[in-house]
Amino acid sequence: MLDHWDNVAVHPVMGQVERxxxxxxxxxxxxxxxxxLTRVRAYARLLAAAGINAVAINNVNVHAAEARLLTDRLGEVAAIAAELRPYGIRVHLSVSFASPVVLGGLDTADPVREEVRRWWAAAAGxxxxxxxxxxxxxxxxxxEGQPGPFAYGRSHADGAGALADALAPHGGVVHWRAFVYNHRQDWRDRSTDRARAACDHFAPLDGRFADNVILQVKHGPMDFQPREPVSPVIAAMPATKLAVEFQVTQEYTGQQRHVCYLAPMWSEILGFQPWGPDGGGRTVADVAAGGGGLVAVSNAGDDPYWTGHPLAQANLYAFGRLAWDPRLDPAAILDEWAGLTFPATAAELRGTLHALMDGSWRTYERYTAPLGVGFMVRPGHHYGPDVDGYEYTPWGTYHFADRDGVGVDRTRATGTxxxxxxPRPWREVYESAARCPDELLLFFHHVPYGHVLRSGATVIQHIYDTHFAGVEEVAEMRAHWDKLDGTGLVDPALHSRVTELLEEQRRCAEEWRDQVNAYFFRKSGVPDAHGRRIP
Amino acid sequence: MLDHWDNVAVHPVMGQVERxxxxxxxxxxxxxxxxxLTRVRAYARLLAAAGINAVAINNVNVHAAEARLLTDRLGEVAAIAAELRPYGIRVHLSVSFASPVVLGGLDTADPVREEVRRWWAAAAGxxxxxxxxxxxxxxxxxxEGQPGPFAYGRSHADGAGALADALAPHGGVVHWRAFVYNHRQDWRDRSTDRARAACDHFAPLDGRFADNVILQVKHGPMDFQPREPVSPVIAAMPATKLAVEFQVTQEYTGQQRHVCYLAPMWSEILGFQPWGPDGGGRTVADVAAGGGGLVAVSNAGDDPYWTGHPLAQANLYAFGRLAWDPRLDPAAILDEWAGLTFPATAAELRGTLHALMDGSWRTYERYTAPLGVGFMVRPGHHYGPDVDGYEYTPWGTYHFADRDGVGVDRTRATGTxxxxxxPRPWREVYESAARCPDELLLFFHHVPYGHVLRSGATVIQHIYDTHFAGVEEVAEMRAHWDKLDGTGLVDPALHSRVTELLEEQRRCAEEWRDQVNAYFFRKSGVPDAHGRRIP
Incomplete structure (x- = not known):
């Protein structure tokens, strides 16, 4: 069954890599x-070593010049395919839905019109x-400004169908992103909810997609925050082939300047049971395995270490490995990666790498947005803290903190x-502030600062504690890494690059700690129970 | 005495106009x-009509290509001068302090070194x-990243002196900006204060500048907010020629999308008595008249109406008129401008223009940052509201709002x-929360939301009231303007442009109102006394 998985590392175009x-x-x-193209060949080898077997070679936001890869720039696509083919990696293309107009000179891209379908068939040929x-x-x-079937009053099933029919004779597939977000939200209206959008739009289309359409669903309902619940779309479309999309590139998880080993997060998501423990044991991984597999945005570029942060290579590797075997232990994957990356010294490095990386996702979570509320990043580039940065914007990404409490009420009883x-049991678990897992509490509930978590701590004290702890953990990571200096166990240039990045991670973690703590202290007026300094 | 005034409209370069x-x-x-250069000639006529007699033709942030205007691109400077000369306007150049290195190939720009001084003398020649x-x-x-004398351990007096000596034989002057801001501030440290920087740096140099150096001082201690106290530098350097710098370009006052007639603000500043009513009646205007006059950043570009918003032309005109006669009534200046701009219909337009423009600066103040606290704009581009946008940044622009109160404590007793x-009496007036003018209260004091203003309102109710009022005033402006539609009193294209801009001003004012009110309601928990909706 795993043979049906199709792993696409979506890769941006134009030299300027988006995110x-x-x-x-x-x-x-x-x-x-x-x-x-020497480096492309080497990249193919890198991907193959991780088990990744397909690459989309251009940005999903298809600009004019890139659109032509589908027509008069096909030679470039073929040249890349020639480099990837020896490693068993197939090329995919991001295409614009408006291609029949933009490239074909037609006056419509309406997916049910015969001339449009003929154009796509000829293009595929x-x-x-x-x-x-x-x-x-x-x-x-x-x-986000990309054209689509809505312009012609057609559904996404119709839209995907036109492209799927064109590819079917050749055995090709359409990866259709289940991400509809052209309507902006008003922060003044708490009844609308971006988290609902994907399910609201796509669940009614279940069963209406062609066989060779893979609906590509982000793992969470928002946008790759360090902590989100699993997207309800994954349980809502049993008659549709779904691919689960991860973000290997660290847009919201430190942008390859912070150590943030994501395998533990992915592992948790893949093992999540959308129908609960009584649902026959079916997991997210099972849904993906029965459909379109795993998909991700790559974190590699022309950086000498491939991924900016040398240790971020482990994320690309773990993505590929989990795609083929979601039950693998993240720590074991790390050992594999270390063995391939530092063949001579992996055994001696093992302790340090585990100390730095095993807990790094949870460390990152601790010093950033608390309890699943997300989006306290600086708008635009999404690096570093800005607690209110998205609070009064049209993006639907709010925390609603006031002097009494914080969080988004997404319940049926009183919220969105x-x-x-x-499905049950999660609709009931998430509905209840008492049963909701702590780490998702503020995603689902607006609670007073004095609300007592399942952990026993109040929300406000949890915020202080985790933010102090997160910074301390980064300091410990740094201390572990420093011990390698001069040992010769890693290349001095690599050691120095990681040292510099850990220093930036420490600085940034302190900025997060101070800003988040100061923000919530100014709002709540509650002092830290341990008397630590909040600026 | 007014003949000594030297009005420089600093104008940016490179097609991309900064701010x-x-x-x-x-x-x-x-x-x-x-x-x-037809339009340059017309611009000269426009400036001359306003009384402006000098123009710096490139950006004060001098990039590499622009720096060469001083040397091998002098022909371009001469060509502009030829267009401006018939209107009595002299050309000034923004130059890089590092020119001897960047352009001259020297290994230093140390202003006391002989080869550096020789280089400047030759360049001036x-x-x-x-x-x-x-x-x-x-x-x-x-x-802001520009090089300067500090790199060589020299003072700004030394630095300006080298350039001044080079210009002196030819009768030229150096406009030296009293704006030193390379050191970043830490929002966690409330003892440092950006407002102090200019005076701290420049006052000790009083009397040490050469005769043909004009120290160019921003009118307020921060950066052209809609409301600031007058800069203390203006009273602190009696032995130095000072020019007072205004910002005609509306960086912080609606960016030529909002009607904001600035003459009333400038008039207030020019009439301010830095030594109080017992200081012999000396005003800011007198200080400028005895020194370097008025300087501003222009608001004109290649827009068909010159200034984006057609009504923003009045700001350029008023700047020039106030420079020559600071006692002019802003409303009278507006009449003059209307007469020159709408010669056939000025009499009929008078009522509408006064209704839109006379109070527009105070209207803008009402719906933006309250009580002189400033900087609630979106970081970077500075348009639209973001209450915490600069709150946790290194820029020294804070409001320190918490659940109990808001404002910056800049007193001697407990603040910065x-x-x-x-000088007296202002040091005592500003020191006292009871005596401080309402409109500057939060610039000088951190007070509880319940603090009662001199107006009788509490701070929090003042915030609500002014923000509701500001939006209503914009609606009234719009209604006045709408009445002109179809009357033929203004060109239909101009009418339509202003209508569109008023619609944007209304939208943006509502955004300010809702965000500022929601922010302070969430912080304070105090409801509006009149029960109006706060989102």
Whole structure:
């Protein structure tokens, strides 16, 4: 069954990598294919070592010049495919839904119109003539300014269908992103809820997608925060092939300047039982295995260490490994990666790497937004803290902190009703502030600062405690790494790069700690129970 | 005495106008002089009509290509001077303090070194050979990344002196910006204070500047907020020629999308008595008249209406008129401007223009940051509200709002001591929360939300009241303007442009109202006394 998994590392184009934190693009420079593809071949080997078997080579936000990869720039696609093919990796293309208009000169891209379907069929035919093992198309439609079927009054099933029919004769698939977000939200209206959007839009379409359409669903309902509940879409579309999308690139998890080993988070998500323990033991991993597998945005670029932070390589590796075996232990994956990366010294490095990385996701969570509330990052680039940065914006990403409490009421009883998108038991677990897991409390509930968590701590004291602890843990990571200095166990240049990045992580973690603690102290007026300094 | 005034409209370069809100540069396109200088000639006429007699033609942040205007691009400077000369306007150049290194190939720009002084003398000589009526240099040193004398352990008096000596034989002057801000502040440390920086740095240098150096001082201690106290530097340097700098470009006052007639603010500042009513009646205008006059950043660009918002032309005009006669009534200046701008219909337009513009600065103040606290704008571009946008940054621009109160304690008794930079009576007036003018209260004091203003309202109710009122006033402005529709009293295209901009001003004012009110309601928990909706 695992053979049906299809892992696509979505990779951006144009040299300027969107949400890329590892230098420029491996494929493109100044908007065209790089002359020297040696590094592309090496990348293929890297991906293959991790088990990744497909790559989308351009950005899902398809700009004009990139759109032409589908037509008169097919030669560039074929050249990349030639480099990847020896490693068993198939090329996918992100395409614009408006291609029939933009590239084909038609006056419509309406997916049910015959001339549009003919155009897509001809386009697919030309692609397969150039790249016989082409994987398929990736589409982000009707979202963040990208065109889509809504413009023609058609559903996303209709829209995906036109492309799927064009690819079917050649064995290709459409990865259709279940991400619709053209409507902006008003922070003044607490009844609307961005978390609901994907399920509201896509669940009614269950069973209406063609066989070779894979609906690509972000693992959480929002946008790759360090902590989110599993997306309710995953349980809501049993008659649709779903791929679960992770974010290997660390947009919200330290942007490859912070050590944040994500395998423990992915492992937790993959093992989550959308229908609960009484649901036959079915997990997120099972849903993905029965459908479209795992998909992610890559974290690699033309950086000498591939991923900016040398230790972030482990995330790319773990993504591939978990895609093939979601039950693998993240710590064991780390050992594998260390063995491949530091073949001569892995045994001696083991203790240090585990000390730095095993708990790094939870450490990151501790010093950033508390209790699942998310989005306290600086707007735009999303690095570093800005507690109110998204609070009064149209993005639907709020925490609603006031002098009495904090959190988003997503209950059916008094809130946005998002909890009702989950099957039992989760709709009841999340509905109850007493039963909701602590780490998701503020995602689902607005509670007073004095609310006592399942852990026994109040919300406000939990905020202080975790933020002090997070910074201390970064200091410990740094101390562990420092001990390697001069041992020769890692290359001195790599050691020095990681040291610099840990110093930045320490600085940034302190900034998070001080800003989050000061923000909530100013709001709540509750002093730290242990008398520590809050600026 | 007014003849000594020297009005420099500092104008940015390179086509991309920094803090410009009226299209591209009038002088430059793609980094070089425009081919067609017709518009430059017309601009000269516009400036002359307002009484402005000098223009710095490039950005004070001098980038590499612009720096060369001083040397091998002198022909472009001469070409602009030729267009401006018929209108009596002299050209000034913003220069980099590092020019001897960057352009001259020297290994130092140390202002006391002989080869550096020789280089400046030769450079000035070449400039005057090309432009015999050249005005002089504008320098922003040791601030926001610009190089300066600090790098060589020299004072700003030494630094300005080197350039002044080079210009002196030709009758040129140095405009030296009294703006030193390379040191970043820590929001966690409430003892440091950006407001103190200019006085701390420059007052000790009083009397040490050369005769042909004009120290250019921003009118307030911070950065052109809609409301600031007058800068204490203005009273602190009696033995130095000072120019007072205004900001005609509306960086913090609606960016030429909002109607904000600034003459009433400038008039208030110019009439302010730095030594109080017992100080012989001396005003800010008198200080400027005895020194370097008024200086401003222009608000004009290649926009068809010159200034983006057609009504923003009145600000450029008023700046020039106040420079020559600071006692002019802003309403009378508006009538003059209307007469020149709408010669056929000014009489009929008078009522509408006064209704829109006379009170527009105070209206803008009402719906933005309250009681002089400033800087609740979105970071970076500075348009629209973000109450905490600068609160946890290194920029020294804080409001310190918590659940109990708001404002910056700048007293000698318990705060940063900034009040001590003023002479009597202001050091005592500002020191006292009871005597401090309401509109500056939060600039000087941190007070509880229940603090009763001199107006009789509490701080929190004042915040609510002014924000509701500000939006209502914009609606009234809009209603006045709408009545002109179809009357033929203004060109329909101009009417339509202003209508669109008033709609944006209404939208933005509501955003300010809702965000500021919601922010302070969430913090304080105090409901509006009149039960109006706070989101």
């Amino acid at each position: 890329g934190y590892a230098g420029g693009s491996l494929f493109w420079r100044d908007g065209v294919l790089r002359e020297d 030309r692609v397969y003539a150039a790249v016989p093992d082409f994987g398929g198309f990736v589409v982000k439609a009707d979202s 009703g998002f909890t009702g998108q989950y | 410009g809100y009226a299209g591209g540069s009038l002088f430059w396109r793609d980094g070089v002089l425009r081919e067609d 070449r400039v005057y050979a090309a432009v015999p009526d050249f005005g002089g240099f504008v320098v922003k040193a040791d601030s 001591g900034f009040t001590g930079q003023y």
